[in-house]
Amino acid sequence: MTNKTTDINVISRRARGNILAKLKAEVGGADYGKLPQETAYVYPECSQTDNIAQFISELEKNHAQVIPTTKEQMAEVILEQLASLNITQLLYGEKLDEQSDYHREVIEALKSKVTLQPYDFSIDNNKNRLFNECPAALSNSRCSIAATGTIVLWPDENEPRSLSLVPPVHFVMVDAHKLHADFARLIEAEQWQDKLPTNVVLISGPSKTADIQQTLAYGAHGPKALIVLLLNS
Amino acid sequence: MKHVHEEESKYAASAKDFRKNVTRDLANEELRANFRGAMDYLMDKRKSAFSSADELEVLREQCKLIKQRCLAKLPHLLEQLEDKLEHNGIKVHWAETVTEANEIIAQLIAEKKAKTVVKGKSMVSEETALNDYLEARDVECLESDMGEYIVQLAKQHPSHIIMPAIHQNKQQVAQLFADNIDGFEYSTDVDTLIQQGRTILRDKFCQADVGISGVNFAVAETGTLCLVENEGNGRMCTTIPDLHIAITGIEKVVEHLADVPPLLSLLTRSATGQAISTYFNMISSPRKQGEKDGPKEVHLVLLDNGRSQAFADEELRQTLQCIRCGACMNHCPVYTRIGGHAYGTVYPGPIGKIISPHMLGLDATTNLPTASTLCGACGEVCPVKIPIPKILLRLREESVKPNREQPQVMQGQGAGRSAVEAIIWKIWAQVHKSPTLYALSMWCLTRCRFLMPKKLAGWTSVRTAPKLAATTLHQQIKAKQAKQGRG
Missing domain, CATH: 3.40.50.10420 (NagB/RpiA/CoA transferase-like)
Incomplete structure (x- = not known):
């Protein structure tokens, strides 16, 4: 085993040396100060109202359900949706209730009506449970993008990345005040290059495929339904 | 030149069978209907995805x-x-x-x-x-x-x-x-x-x-x-x-x-x-x-x-700009008709024709750069502006170069070279360089046109044989000018 391990390190080191040598031989002496100017397309500035309309329209085009709501009505909206889907269990990010008073109130209100399960376990010995016993999940979001109808998740120890992936129904809370015009301006505004976490996920609808005769089908591997709870007050 | 691959890839063998594969797949009506339908769908989708031609062009250049x-x-x-x-x-x-x-x-x-x-x-x-x-x-x-x-x-x-x-x-x-x-x-x-x-x-x-x-x-x-x-x-x-x-x-x-x-x-x-x-x-x-x-x-x-290998040549390096969107194949009249399997390579269509020779060698892929009408659609839709038609021509050139000619840009250089073809083009070049030889050859051709064979290999398998004219274009123009001068 030890020998073989050395083998792939030897292969890799030799390949690295050869590849870089070949490439460097071609770019030696290149003056990178003389590269041509790259001009980006300037998208028109839109009002917040237009951006929200665009965000909703793009998401709906991609088969997501967008429900504009308020902090007070949030729990009720979730319960209504769960009832219509005949679901009585909800997985949510651990410590979601500690984020703010309103989050705590939402969790309290849900707790009295459905079985709430915090994601307080490691996936390691719980894959079967996650795949087979969690019909729906509730997550927060970091921000969103108007141009493409995209929700940005920034998973962490409280909201693991599988929370928004494995359960067949995904409820996501989106704050309209954290809406950016497009992806380029978002990266720029938040200076993402300095702080990327383990995993960032951009989500723009429920899981889908058109791999069989170009016919769209939803729920290929991830959530079959994406329910966006849009807070705009 | 050092071989890129140590052992022959299974794709090298299937790429060599290109002509056989094409005959097989062109005869499959169901397959052709599947591709036609899919390509029409994908072309429509792309067309409706850009708000303006200006946005598309600025983005492509960027x-x-x-x-x-x-x-x-x-x-x-x-x-x-x-x-x-x-x-x-x-x-x-x-x-x-x-x-x-x-x-x-x-x-x-x-x-x-x-x-x-x-x-x-x-x-x-x-x-x-x-x-x-x-x-x-x-x-x-x-x-x-x-x-x-x-x-x-x-x-x-x-x-x-x-x-x-x-x-x-x-x-x-x-x-x-x-x-x-x-x-x-x-x-x-x-x-x-x-x-x-x-x-x-x-x-x-x-x-x-x-x-x-x-x-x-x-x-x-x-x-x-x-x-x-x-x-x-x-x-x-x-x-x-x-x-x-x-x-x-x-x-x-x-x-x-x-x-x-x-x-x-x-x-x-x-x-x-x-x-x-x-x-x-x-x-x-x-x-x-x-x-x-x-x-x-x-x-x-x-x-x-x-x-x-592609990187080492400035023109061929552009092949590596590819972001693998597939638009070139969706818009390719050849791909749409023969389908993706006929190429025999991992990457089919126009991008496949220009990247596969670097992966498998020109010897295994000699036919691929020639399987194009050079209509230019692939180059026009490419989001990163790879001049695919130009690169196809370049690869055709590399495949007919003498195989020892330096510098060796491609593995398999000269794999498509035929001695007869090379001699014909050499003679053609000589004739076109010398006015005397050119005039002499035209004199012979217009007089010996009855010797033109009825069957010309691949050409006459689907077309009638061309007929040489009795007088050259030069002669016809001269005659016309003389007539006008008289009038």
Whole structure:
């Protein structure tokens, strides 16, 4: 085993040396100060109202359900949706209730009506449970993008990345005040290059495929339904 | 010239059979209908994805320059990428050949004593024929993209880089499922078929030891692997198993995170007409302390496989600008008619014709650069402005060059050279250089035109033989001018 391990390190080191040598031989002496100017397309500035309309329209085009709501009505909206889907269990990010008073109130209100399960376990010995016993999940979001109808998740120890992936129904809370015009301006505004976490996920609808005769089908591997709870007050 | 591949790839053999493959697939009416329908659909989708011609043009120019800048700095960016990734906890491996890449991956899997692998869509792993390699070592490697899953079940290869099972219609998929999946009752309802796939594959994600994926953009600045997908299988493969191995070509590195948004926007719109894919997954490290999921180890395999050969020539280097959107094949009249399998290569269509010669050698792919009408559609739709028709002409030239002529740009240089053809062109050049010889040859040809054979090899198999005129164009114009002068 030890020998073989050395083998792939030897292969890799030799390949690295050869590849870089070949490439460097071609770019030696290149003056990178003389590269041509790259001009980006300037998208028109839109009002917040237009951006929200665009965000909703793009998401709906991609088969997501967008429900504009308020902090007070949030729990009720979730319960209504769960009832219509005949679901009585909800997985949510651990410590979601500690984020703010309103989050705590939402969790309290849900707790009295459905079985709430915090994601307080490691996936390691719980894959079967996650795949087979969690019909729906509730997550927060970091921000969103108007141009493409995209929700940005920034998973962490409280909201693991599988929370928004494995359960067949995904409820996501989106704050309209954290809406950016497009992806380029978002990266720029938040200076993402300095702080990327383990995993960032951009989500723009429920899981889908058109791999069989170009016919769209939803729920290929991830959530079959994406329910966006849009807070705009 | 040093051979790029140590042993003959199975694709070298199938690419050599190009002409046979074309005859076979052109005769298959069902296949041709499947491709025609799919290409019309994809062309329409792309067309409706851009708000204005101006936006498209500005974006194409910007993305071309981004990719050219990243290529100009390629060795430095690869080093920076490696530094950043290792700093983030992702182990980087390098491979010059497909065999080396496979050995590295097999070894990583063996170290974990792993037996089951789920794979997200990765054309580079098709390049290395990784499934065959792992299967021979008793490791199950299951494709999880729906199209790839169908293709693997049918023991075929992808016929399109974005939509791998585009050559099959729903009746064929239904039959395939009925024949291969226990308890599946024949149905052509696409939702039923997808839900069947979902049930089987979710079980596999839950059990798998290893996830393998490709990479769309590798960001040097941050050490981030970006994956574009709609289904969620890419996220499954990179989130659920304990070990994630990503494999990509060395040309996929971009310098800045800010380079990603314009490239992503053009990629999804050029490919399927989507403003963005359902998921854009950015991976910068393995599971950190305290996190509850994600792989405990992440590895990246960087593969050359002929790319450094393309890199060495300024014109051919543009081939590496490709972001694998598939628009060139969707708009190609040849691809639409012969389909993706006829090429015999991993990458079909126009991009396949210009990248495969670097991977397999011009000797195995001599026919590919000639399988084009040079209509120019591929170059016009390419989001990063690769001059595909020009590169096709260049490759034709490389394939008929004397095989010892220096510098040797391509492995397999001169593979398409025929001594007779070379002599004919030499004589032609001489005749056209000398006015006396030219006049003499015209005098002979116009008088000996009755000697023109009725059958001219390939030409007359589908056309009538051309007839030489009794007088040359020069003579006719002279006669006309003389007449006008008199009038």
